[in-house]
Amino acid sequence: MGRILGERTDLRNRAKELKRLVEIEVEIANTLAHEKGVDAARKALEETNPEALNRQKQAKRVGLKDLPNAEKGKVVLRFAPNPNGPLTLGHARGVTINSEYANLYDGKVVLRFDDTDSKVKPPIKEAYEWIESDYKWLTGKKPDIIVRASERMMIYLQYAVKMLEGNFGYVCKCSAAKFKKLRDNSLECPCRNKEVQENLSDWKMMENGTLKEGEAVVRVKTSMDLPNPALRDWPALRIQHTLHPMVGDKYKVWPLLDFQSAIEDHEQGVTHIIRGKDLMDSTRKQTLLYAHFQWDYPETLYWGRVKIHEFGRFSTSGMRKDIEEGNFTDWDDPRLPTIRALQRRGFNSDAMRAFWIDLGLTQKDISVSLQTIEAFNSSKIDEMCERRSFVRNPELLELKTSEKGINNQEISINRHPMNLIEGARVWNIDDKRIYLEKVDVEKENIRLKDYADIEIKDSNAIIQSYERLDRRPIVHWLPFSMAKKAILTIPQGNDIIIQEGMMENFEIIKGNIVQLERVGYAIIESENNSDIIKLLWLHG
C-alpha cells in the first residue's frame, strides 16, 4: 500500500478507499498462501503482475554530502593545526575532508599554522615542514595557501586596536578567577565601562611590557545575559612573554585562538569552516565578533570525536613527551599513530583518504577499528604487492621423490597470483632441502604451495604428487638455496614483537611492500644487499 501511494501520489487523498481495496486483496492472497503455500501466491502474482515482485533496492550515497551554500570555484576552506608535532591519524580526517571538498568544488585550502601559544603548546620549529609534507603525502598536492599566524601578528593587533576604538572590546585587568565569578553571575566587570582612551592606553601598557603576564586581557563585549556563560565577554588577546620559536620576543600580546582564527578566516575569505564539534562555542563566539565588525560568518560544519581502538587516547604533546623520554624512537616509530609512522609502515594515502571519505562528516562521536583502515589499505595495495615466502620458526627438511615422480629442478611462481604484476620468481630446488614453518611440519600431509603434495616423515618431505590430489592444507615453503635470514618487526600496542625466519631471497628492494604468503603485508626496510633482511609489519 505504501508503495502504491509512493508511486501514485494522485491517489493519496483517497487513501481510505484504497485501504479497503488493499485489505480485500491481502485477505485473498493470505488465504491462497495459507491453503496452497506462499509459492502459489507468488506464482499467481507472477502471472498477473510480475513487476510487483521487482523491488528496487535503495542505493547508498557515495562520497561526501553537498556543501551548503557552496558555489563551484568560490569555495575556500582551511585546515589549521598547531605546529607542536607532525600530523596524526586524527588530523588526517581534517586534511582529507577539507581537501576533498576543495576538489569537489574547485576550491582552495588554506593551511594555517595556529602557533599563537608558546607557553602551553609551544610550537616546534621543524613541525611546520613536517606538517606541510604530511599534508602533501595525504592529498597528493601542496595546500593552495600557507599562512603562519606568528607571521601575521601585525594584522591581529591592528584589529584588536580597531576593536578597542570601536568600543566593542576592552582591556580587562580582573584576575581570571574574579572575572569567572562575575561572569557566572551575569555581572559586568568594572573594566567594561572604561572610556576608549583609557582602554587604548592600557593596551599600550600591554604591548610595551608594563603590564605583565596575567595582569590584563582584551575582551570582546558580548552581553553578560547570554544564556551560555562561555560566550560572555570572552577573552581575545592575552599577554605572553615566553619566547616564540619563530619570532622570539617580538610581541608581548598574543591573540587567543578564537580571535586569531576569526580574523584570519576573514582575511583569507574562508567560505566554509569544517571543525571538530568541540569548537561549537568558538563558532558562537566568533559570530558575535563578526557581528561587531559587520562581517558574515562562514558556513560551519562539524565532525565528532574519533577514537581508534588500537591506539586509544593519544595527544601530540603526550607523544612528544614519550619520545623525549625514550619510550619511542621518534615521531615515525611504528607504534605511533602519526602520519609519518603510518607512511613508513606502508599505508597508502589513497586508501586513507577513501577511509575518511567513507566515514564522511557526522557529528557523532565514533570509535573505529584500525582493521577497517587496513581493509581499505589491503584492497588498494594488493595489486601492487609482489608475493614472497617468509618462513617463521623454520625447520629444514629433505625433499624426497617417490619412485614414480621426477623432480623439477626449477619452478617458477607468479610475482602476483593474478599476474597483475607480470613475471615470475624462479626457484631452484636442486639442493633438495627446504624450509617449512614448524607448525606446518607437525601436519602430516600438506601441499607445498605451487609445487607438490607431500607427506612428512621424520625429517623428510616425500613428494606424493605434483597434481593436487585432495583437500590437504596448502603451506608456504622455501628452498634452502633461496633462503636468507630475516627479521620481522611487528608493532603491537606499546610493544614491539620480533619474529625471525627465512625470507625468500628474490629481488629484495628497500621500500617495497610485499605480501608474505600466509602471513601478511610488510615493508622491506633493509638495504638491498644486507646480510639480514629487515621487514616491518604492515597488516594482515
Place this chain on the structure above:
RNA sequence: GCUCGUGUGGUGUAGUUCGGUCCAUCAUGCCGCCCUUUCGAGGCGGCGACCCGGGUUCAAAUCCCGGCACGAGCACCA
C-alpha cells in the same frame, strides 16, 4: 550545575530536509561453503539495527511531546 550537540546491526555509514517505492543502503566484522590465488585474498551464502515511551496519520527511521543514554564546551590551550 549551566550551555550545546548526538542517538540506525559488533563497528562505521546511507536514508531523516519535504512521512509513503524502507519487510531499511553499503562497507567492515563474525560464521559457513567454494577455489592449486597463500591469507586477514577472491567468489557465493548467512548473521545482525531504526535509544525508550506516548502522540499525530490510512501510513513514522523520518513530524510532535516526554524520558533516557552518550559526548563536548564552560582555560589568560589549540
